[in-house]
Amino acid sequence: MKPVKQVEGRAYPFGQKNVDTDVIIPAKWLKTISRDGLGEGAFETVRAQDGNVFDDPEYSGANILIAGDNFGCGSSREHAAWAMDDMGIKAVIAPSFSDIFSGNAFKNGLLAIALPQEAIDRLMEVAKTDPITVDMESMSVTTPFQDRFTFEMDPFRHQCLSEGTDEIDLTLAKSDAIETYEKRIDSAQPWNNPQAA
Amino acid sequence: MTEPKTLYEKIWDAHVVDQRDDGTALIYIDRHLVHEVTSPQAFEGLRKAGRTVRRPDLTLAVPDHNLPTTARLDANGNKIPIADPQSAAQLEALEANAPAFGIEYIGASDIKQGIVHVIGPEQGFTLPGTTLVCGDSHTAAHGALGALAFGIGTSEVEHVLATQTLQLTRSKSMEIRVEGDLGPGISPKDLILHIIGVIGTAGGTGFVIEYRGKVFEEMSIEGRLTVSNMSIEAGARAGLIAPDQKTFDYLKGRPMAPKGADWDAAVTYWKTLPSDDGAKFDKSVTIDAADVAPTVTWGTSPEDVVPVSGHVPEPESFTDASKQDAARKSLDYMGLEPGQAMGDVAVENIFIGSCTNSRIEDMRAAAAVLEGRKKADNVKWAIVVPGSGLVKVQAEKEGLDRIFVEAGFEWREPGCSACLGMNPDKVPAGERCASTSNRNFVGRQGPGARTHLMSPAMAAAAAVTGKLTDVRELVK
Ligand code: SF4
Numbered sequence: 001m002k003p004v005k006q007v008e009g010r011a012y013p014f015g016q017k018n019v020d021t022d023v024i025i026p027a028k029w030l031k032t033i034s035r036d037g038l039g040e041g042a043f044e045t046v047r048a049q050d051g052n053v054f055d056d057p058e059y060s061g062a063n064i065l066i067a068g069d070n071f072g073c074g075s076s077r078e079h080a081a082w083a084m085d086d087m088g089i090k091a092v093i094a095p096s097f098s099d100i101f102s103g104n105a106f107k108n109g110l111l112a113i114a115l116p117q118e119a120i121d122r123l124m125e126v127a128k129t130d131p132i133t134v135d136m137e138s139m140s141v142t143t144p145f146q147d148r149f150t151f152e153m154d155p156f157r158h159q160c161l162s163e164g165t166d167e168i169d170l171t172l173a174k175s176d177a178i179e180t181y182e183k184r185i186d187s188a189q190p191w192n193n194p195q196a197a
Numbered sequence: 198m199t200e201p202k203t204l205y206e207k208i209w210d211a212h213v214v215d216q217r218d219d220g221t222a223l224i225y226i227d228r229h230l231v232h233e234v235t236s237p238q239a240f241e242g243l244r245k246a247g248r249t250v251r252r253p254d255l256t257l258a259v260p261d262h263n264l265p266t267t268a269r270l271d272a273n274g275n276k277i278p279i280a281d282p283q284s285a286a287q288l289e290a291l292e293a294n295a296p297a298f299g300i301e302y303i304g305a306s307d308i309k310q311g312i313v314h315v316i317g318p319e320q321g322f323t324l325p326g327t328t329l330v331c332g333d334s335h336t337a338a339h340g341a342l343g344a345l346a347f348g349i350g351t352s353e354v355e356h357v358l359a360t361q362t363l364q365l366t367r368s369k370s371m372e373i374r375v376e377g378d379l380g381p382g383i384s385p386k387d388l389i390l391h392i393i394g395v396i397g398t399a400g401g402t403g404f405v406i407e408y409r410g411k412v413f414e415e416m417s418i419e420g421r422l423t424v425s426n427m428s429i430e431a432g433a434r435a436g437l438i439a440p441d442q443k444t445f446d447y448l449k450g451r452p453m454a455p456k457g458a459d460w461d462a463a464v465t466y467w468k469t470l471p472s473d474d475g476a477k478f479d480k481s482v483t484i485d486a487a488d489v490a491p492t493v494t495w496g497t498s499p500e501d502v503v504p505v506s507g508h509v510p511e512p513e514s515f516t517d518a519s520k521q522d523a524a525r526k527s528l529d530y531m532g533l534e535p536g537q538a539m540g541d542v543a544v545e546n547i548f549i550g551s552c553t554n555s556r557i558e559d560m561r562a563a564a565a566v567l568e569g570r571k572k573a574d575n576v577k578w579a580i581v582v583p584g585s586g587l588v589k590v591q592a593e594k595e596g597l598d599r600i601f602v603e604a605g606f607e608w609r610e611p612g613c614s615a616c617l618g619m620n621p622d623k624v625p626a627g628e629r630c631a632s633t634s635n636r637n638f639v640g641r642q643g644p645g646a647r648t649h650l651m652s653p654a655m656a657a658a659a660a661v662t663g664k665l666t667d668v669r670e671l672v673k
Contacts, residue, residue: 022639022640031619045640074636100348104352156364181225194228194255195453
């Protein structure tokens, strides 16, 4: 994973609430066995509508998405994060995220930033004309108009994203603890392992 | 005396491998189910990094999402090739990855094959008190047996394969207490749809829900699986129902469950799991069972529920402006008018299946309504997709398949099917489907498809009358 220090650029003022993973990437795109190329299917049903923000030349090349409450609800498909990454989005700002989506986003270096609705309302306005900056070090979202909204992030995630740490390597470094745990369970609850079917 | 604990806290505490100061923990994963859609990139990741699977014996692989539900073997017992090359490639990837990494694989033509969340409990792979994950959000279903079970993304699938653990933050706990009794003819599906209507699709975000009360104690394991399955539709990470004698009776003798003296030791442990008296939940919601009617959805979110005897809501009836807007969009997509009686809504398609409602009890409930009846002429397509090969065989033993076929249904091979419209089973654009699945999202059952969620008995009733119907009128 590449470290993420800052995301700066134009933002799609999307604003919708309860954007589910079927909207982010419809099921027909899930038949792939690779992580790449999913940008083409991202927000397909939204893009089928005239006047949608994603195809508006004003926002071409935008790398931030602003959305409503409960973004990424629905399925656990990580394809949602891959598709957004593939279409160039590096940060999503919304009042809240589904737990699974924010986990998936984090694992792919996509920032999922939660801010109160008032901040979202303001950013939706700014996004129409100007760029927005998400800064990881100061944990803030700023605009060229002196707006400054600070956000919170789980410290572990913050560190991994800022340093670009591979989570599996971090865990493998704890192999001894895992082995100790397994030995303890094997002797205390030998029945806990599945029987051969 | 130690602090009283909830079921969730007990399972969590028993699985902490390493506690971090910031509150996150490395949690051991006892069971991992893998299917063809969310795993190829995980195996690819392992290969690229030169990693192996830490505990292949704790993972079980089965294809379900993409697999066609038409016959899999020809008259000579040879495999019928899958027409869609991409689906075929995903299946081949799983078929090759499982043995390459030493994982047990249940193949497409194995009688044990089925939807991950149906076969886990059925094989005794899912056990009370275990942590269980799968790259599918409806993993919450397994909580019906008292397992802490939740859906994960593909990177986490890779993480579990490599380390048998996950780095997790503890969720808050919510108790949903259902008081009183469900009325006659009211099913677990009606109950969970009603609950989601009350708390909303974001109501459970950040929580693990424990379902409590006499209704659940009296509910069959199949019914509990239906309820817990849809916890994710309420936004929750997982659902839980305390294991009890019903759970033990259900699991006893299942192929992968403990045997002999091991069984007794396991039951002794499982009996310590239910939430202690006085255990504290971060949030409590009380539902009156008497309020639950035969329920259907009118919109494109599982919280858009209404009794089948009710009417399509007026968008203005919602207080929040964005909800009004969402309701207008939903109604437009669904082709419904505000104020329209739900009972007047005609359906052209019926889907009985999905991990929410494809177990033997669901088959029986639908067949009981269909027996001696035929689908209405305006119903063009009606399919029943059993949740597993074992459910299918059992239903055939009971003659249920004949009832379905005589009523004008197609009797299919097990899989996810029209639940997500990934294989060829799709609802045509602009048409309606009475569906026993769990999601009525835009395009979920196929581009432009209009889904009404309901119970198996209600879907069967809709097939008979050709419109959304209160099943109690047919079985009086
Ligand atoms: S039946 Fe539907 S919800 Fe269940 S596992 Fe399959 S796709 Fe997911």
